[in-house]
Amino acid sequence: xxxxxDIVKKYVMGEEEIxxxxxxxxxxxxxxxxxxxxxSGSGKSTLMNIIGCLDIADEGEYRLNGQKVDxxxxxxxxxxxxxxxxxxxxxxxxxxxxxxLENVELPMIYQNVPHAQRRQRAEEALERVGLKGRMxxxxxEMSGGQQQRCAIARALAVKPSLILADExxxxxxxxxxxxxxxxxxxxxxxxxxxxxITHDEHVAARARRQIRIEDGRIMEPSGGSV
Amino acid sequence: MIIQSIKMAFKSIAGNKMRSxxxxxxxxxxxxxxxxxxxxxxxxxxxxxxxxxxxxTNLLTVSVRSTRYNPLSMEKLDELQQDASIxxxxxxxxxxxxxxxxxxxxxxxxxxGTTPEYAQIRNLTVATGRFLSQPDMDNRSKVVVLGxxxxxxxxxxxxxxxxTFTISGYxxxxxxxxxxxxxxxxxxxDTQIILPFxxxxxxxSQKGITSFYVSAASADEVTAAQTATTxxxxxxxxxxxxxxxxxxxxxxxxxxxxxTATLTMMLGGIAAISLLVGGIGIxxxxxxxxxxxxxxxGIRKAIGAARSNILSQFLIEALAVSLxxxxxxxxxxxxxxxxxxxxxDMTLTISPQIALLAIGFSVFIGVVFGIYPANKASKLRPxxxxxxxx
Ligand SMILES: Nc1ncnc2c1ncn2[C@@H]1O[C@H](COP(=O)(O)OP(=O)(O)OP(=O)(O)O)[C@@H](O)[C@H]1O
Ligand SMILES: [Mg+2]
Numbered sequence: 001x002x003x004x005x006d007i008v009k010k011y012v013m014g015e016e017e018i019x020x021x022x023x024x025x026x027x028x029x030x031x032x033x034x035x036x037x038x039x040s041g042s043g044k045s046t047l048m049n050i051i052g053c054l055d056i057a058d059e060g061e062y063r064l065n066g067q068k069v070d071x072x073x074x075x076x077x078x079x080x081x082x083x084x085x086x087x088x089x090x091x092x093x094x095x096x097x098x099x100x101l102e103n104v105e106l107p108m109i110y111q112n113v114p115h116a117q118r119r120q121r122a123e124e125a126l127e128r129v130g131l132k133g134r135m136x137x138x139x140x141e142m143s144g145g146q147q148q149r150c151a152i153a154r155a156l157a158v159k160p161s162l163i164l165a166d167e168x169x170x171x172x173x174x175x176x177x178x179x180x181x182x183x184x185x186x187x188x189x190x191x192x193x194x195x196x197i198t199h200d201e202h203v204a205a206r207a208r209r210q211i212r213i214e215d216g217r218i219m220e221p222s223g224g225s226v
Numbered sequence: 227m228i229i230q231s232i233k234m235a236f237k238s239i240a241g242n243k244m245r246s247x248x249x250x251x252x253x254x255x256x257x258x259x260x261x262x263x264x265x266x267x268x269x270x271x272x273x274x275x276x277x278x279x280x281x282x283t284n285l286l287t288v289s290v291r292s293t294r295y296n297p298l299s300m301e302k303l304d305e306l307q308q309d310a311s312i313x314x315x316x317x318x319x320x321x322x323x324x325x326x327x328x329x330x331x332x333x334x335x336x337x338x339g340t341t342p343e344y345a346q347i348r349n350l351t352v353a354t355g356r357f358l359s360q361p362d363m364d365n366r367s368k369v370v371v372l373g374x375x376x377x378x379x380x381x382x383x384x385x386x387x388x389x390t391f392t393i394s395g396y397x398x399x400x401x402x403x404x405x406x407x408x409x410x411x412x413x414x415x416d417t418q419i420i421l422p423f424x425x426x427x428x429x430x431s432q433k434g435i436t437s438f439y440v441s442a443a444s445a446d447e448v449t450a451a452q453t454a455t456t457x458x459x460x461x462x463x464x465x466x467x468x469x470x471x472x473x474x475x476x477x478x479x480x481x482x483x484x485x486t487a488t489l490t491m492m493l494g495g496i497a498a499i500s501l502l503v504g505g506i507g508i509x510x511x512x513x514x515x516x517x518x519x520x521x522x523x524g525i526r527k528a529i530g531a532a533r534s535n536i537l538s539q540f541l542i543e544a545l546a547v548s549l550x551x552x553x554x555x556x557x558x559x560x561x562x563x564x565x566x567x568x569x570x571d572m573t574l575t576i577s578p579q580i581a582l583l584a585i586g587f588s589v590f591i592g593v594v595f596g597i598y599p600a601n602k603a604s605k606l607r608p609x610x611x612x613x614x615x616x
Contacts, residue, residue: 054528055609075532081608082530093525093612097241107529109230154529 001162001193002028002051007060009046009216020046022216023060028195030161033188035207036197043216044197045090045166051195052087052164053077082110086155090166090197092147094139094154100126101135104154111158125157126150128183130176144171152180156187163187165196169203181206231535235542246547248511253551253588254558256504260497260584261559261576262566267493269572271486275479284313284442285347286452287473288459296434297462300341300423303438306458307343311450313443314343317435319426325419327380327391335376335419337393339426347441355387355402358422362401366425370398374406375416393419396429448474501584505591508548512595517614520603524611527604536604537597544596545589552585 009021020043028034036044049055050062053069062069064080072080081087094103104122113121126135129149139147148171155163163184169177181203188194196207204210212219239246290298300317307315319339325332344350345357353374362369377386377400386400398421407415427433442451456472463469523536556576563574603611 049609052528054612055607078527078530078532078535081528087528089528093528095522095525097238102237106526109234110526110530110532110535112230 001030003063005061007057019216033194033208035204035210038213042213086160086163088155088165092151100150125153129153163194231538249547250551252504252507254555256501257555257584258559259500263493263497264580265574267490269574273572286440292436298435309454311447314441316344317438332379337419339423351405352402353405362422369401371402371420373416373418377403509595516599520614523603528608533604540600544593548589548592
């Protein structure tokens with residue numbers, strides 16, 4: 001499903017070039033549950049953004065579903081982001097003027113899901129992350145953990161085949177975190193591919209495979225094939 | 227998809243009340259200013275034009291600069307009237323004064339000393355009683371003919387024939403009341419207090435004729451009548467053409483049109499500036515909201531909005547806001563003119579071309595500056611838009 005070969009992403013800061021990703025190569029097969037770990041600033045979010053087609057690598061080749069990402073048109077990419085990828089951002093990225101329900105509905109609006117069905121699916125998703133009582137709250141009327149769960153509900157409501165989660169349990173207490181992870185397990189069992197970034201060893205342990213990243217390089221691709 | 231874009235646009239308008247309000251306000255001010263100012267300029271023009279036209283079509287107005295010796299007398303006017311192109315000539319002595327009937331005083335009256343011919347020249351119709359007659363002239367009778375409003379104000383009725391009142395201590399008897407002209411824009415028609423010229427000359431101690439009306443025998447003979455009058459006065463004043471002025475309506479209207487064209491240009495200029503200021507306001511708000519909106523666009527793109535989704539939402543948003551502002555501005559201008567019309571005593575109407583122009587301009591500004599940043603932001607990679615800091 002995901003094939004990366006010699007991916008480089010660098011930021012130019014004045015004189016200096018920072019290699020956020022330094023020739024990264026790895027694969028994720030359909031149905032896998034992969035955890036990406038690594039210290040802060042190691043390039044995890046940068047990698048995730050490239051996987052999610054939100055950003056473009058400077059060098060290297062990235063194939064998504066067997067096709068090179070740079071051969072997709074802008075419109076195709078919008079469609080992929082919309083229907084096939086559920087992206088849970090580290091910074092949530094909810095629209096501040098919309099309430100939880102409307103935020104969760106938004107991707108389905110761009111999918112032209114009929115109103116009634118959209119509403120029902122959004123309500124279901126919010127219920128599953130335990131936000132039944134917060135549907136009409138705007139993001140700034142919710143706690144950090146609630147916003148995070150809202151972002152998770154938004155990603156899951158579209159039933160994407162690839163779920164990309166950047167620190168999905170970072171703001172959650174032990175119990176809620178476990179509930180969310182159980183949800184991921186369930187989705188994985190249904191055949192969805194999951195890539196998850198985490199600092200937490202226990203969380204990482206739940207994945208079938210771990211990819212460790214340090215200073216933009218992959219350290220030990222443990223398990224699975226490269 | 228369009229319906230979704232419309233819904234999203236309206237949600238966004240409602241969700242950003244302050245921004246929407248300020249944008250609408252910018253358009254409202256621009257549209258209101260230009261529509262109202264142009265209406266006032268045009269109203270001023272047509273109200274003066276209609277009062278000139280109200281004077282009668284074959285009319286010449288002559289004014290004479292009064293010096294110690296004024297050779298112009300009633301006899302000379304009779305002589306002038308003999309010309310074939312001229313139907314009637316009537317002298318005019320205009321003054322103002324307070325009329326008193328018992329405890330009632332009336333100061334608005336326009337006191338006019340003239341001759342019986344004046345009725346023909348101005349097409350005056352007597353509602354009750356009679357107009358001035360030749361014996362009134364010869365005897366300097368203290369009789370008056372009243373405009374309907376003057377009669378109403380003095381006696382509380384237009385059936386005032388036989389009533390008496392005083393001006394400057396002289397007592398007058400009403401012999402006739404004119405039919406109402408009902409034209410408020412000319413104003414003076416119904417407030418006339420008409421008395422024999424010979425009497426007015428004596429009471430108001432004016433000697434000689436300083437102003438008179440000439441009516442041409444027909445509309446075709448206006449030019450001939452003007453030439454005859456000018457020639458006659460030229461002889462009378464020994465070729466000193468500075469001492470008299472002969473106006474005909476056409477030249478008066480031309481002068482007026484020149485004056486009001488300048489006025490319209492000036493007001494139009496002021497209005498154009500307000501429109502521009504309104505436009506800059508819209509521009510400002512649209513551009514200031516760019517950083518917030520760029521993040522919004524980043525989020526929308528990240529969850530799968532295509533560029534076309536984003537552009538149609540922003541286009542509809544800009545269109546809706548500026549059209550709403552335009553229509554609101556138009557309605558407010560209309561209301562404003564309804565109030566202003568009676569105050570200025572003018573007929574104020576909205577010019578459709580100007581309204582279209584004003585709304586078109588505001589919508590253009592709104593759409594251009596609504597779409598321009600959105601278009602730029604929608605071209606960014608989602609991650610760039612998300613990181614945008616302004
Ligand atoms: N827009 C940018 N401009 C310059 N440098 C950047 C930019 N974004 C990221 N970086 C740098 O790239 C490196 C990787 O950043 P990234 O966000 O991927 O880290 P991370 O592994 O997600 O860290 P964390 O666990 O704290 O979220 C960091 O050193 C960061 O300073
Ligand atoms: Mg990160």
